Amino acid sequence: MPSLLSAKLLRKSYKVSNNPFKQRYLEVLKGVSFTLSAGQTLAVVGESGSGKSTLARILVGAEKPDSGELLFEDSNILKDSAFSWYRNIRMIFQNPAASLNPRATIRQSLEEPLINAKLGNSQSRKDRIAEVLDLVGLRPEYADRYPHTFSGGQRQRIAIARALMLNPKVIVADEPVSALDVSVQAQIINLLLDLQDQLDLAYVFISHDLGLVQHFSDKVLVMHNGEQKEYGRVGEVFSQPQSKYTIELLNASASYRKVIEK
């Protein structure tokens, strides 16, 4: 299968001290690589502080890596202008309450990417908003309401709608269900799976829920302290983990589930 998005040895470090005589850097990504084909899902797992979210921000263009390559349809988008970038790779944030502007109606939030991409006139934009709201299972008349009038699950559907507005090919989801009620999590996951089938989307799914990852994704990337510990097909990684850290992670998850089931 041809690769849609691939990363080669992405590195990123942050300055942690402002002292000009004693500059200290914290490496949060120490060379991360993967490839992703259309319609596939790559899960990125690891504990907090492992660099998962930094990777997500680099993939959607919110930050530039220090070195490495990011190829989208075989062109290095790190050298591209931001324009083509934000249209094809879109992000879903962890907390929909924070990622929607509280003083903008749903319509204003959904219209934003269309306006910035200079797509359509006001009527066609209106139609597109109704279409995408329908796609994520919301009524078109919701468009004129404000975010605080919706439940968490509905808000995450709106956030997904916003990511879909420009017909992207890749969606980066940074723990899209961890801020939601358990009962709603399954609905959102099923919605994401349906959308993947309908629209042939590729997902980069950032999560720390290994059970979910196993059920949801094709490939998995295990990260620890910015290092890529393991990368491969889900079945292989979960049945024959190669790295010590992956084994620890799987054991922790298994014992956690035992506690829950008791």
Place this chain on the structure above:
Amino acid sequence: MTLSNTKLAWQVFRRNKSAMTGSLILLIIVLMSLVGPWFAPHDPAQQFSDKILTPPLWYDNGEFLTPLGTDDLGRDMLSRLLHGARLSLKLTIMVVFAAAFIGILIGAAAAFLNSGLRTLLMRFMDLLLSLPSLLLAIAIVAIIGPGLPNAVYAVVIVLIPQFVKVTQGAISEELGKDYVMATRLDGAGHTRLLLHHVWPNIIPALIVQLTFSFSTALLDIAALGFLGLGAQPPIAEWGTMLSEARAFIQFAPWTMTLPGLAIFLTVLSINLVGDGLRDAFDPRLNR
């Protein structure tokens, strides 16, 4: 269900009794300052030499023609208070909007400066804020000279740092939120992000600051007048009226009580409204 945040804030505000009382008093004062001068029975500077220190109506020897009495030069208190109301409110509004305009511009610029320059600018603002506003105003007037225009400039300068701090703080806080990042990823440029998305979110903080600045400005202008550094006699200004009447407080208390009461009621009502607005816009109470 489709209530906007502004309407929601209004609902909270309306249920706040003290804020509504404050709004009512303030509304009356504003109306009085708008139409009062036409209803004022006399010219505020006209001296009735035969009616010096006539007491108000509720005294036994009060006179109907001068319902709130006269001062030591025989000028009608009611006319002076009404003209003073217009002057005070006009100056306060001018001062606050001038300070807000300059302060918001500097604050918005500061939010986008690099961290070194921003630190320098904000510490300078802290330095100005560390002095009591009146003291700083007196110092400025001492440099540029007394008089009403100079007092106005001084109060504008004194009010600017508050606006810079509030604007810079509010913008920085908003810039760290997820929706700003989401909007950037929607392809919005710097200007669009600031004006369309961040600006509506900082307006509540600015409105609250604006109301509290009104009371500071009113009080400082009056205080400068009282100290003889602001409005000069014979201008009918509340602070100046207080200072002129200082010598007569024992045998003509109305000459000092009435302008004092006017200042007190205006500042109190503005502060009540400001408190109400702050509560109404507070997201913790709201959502």
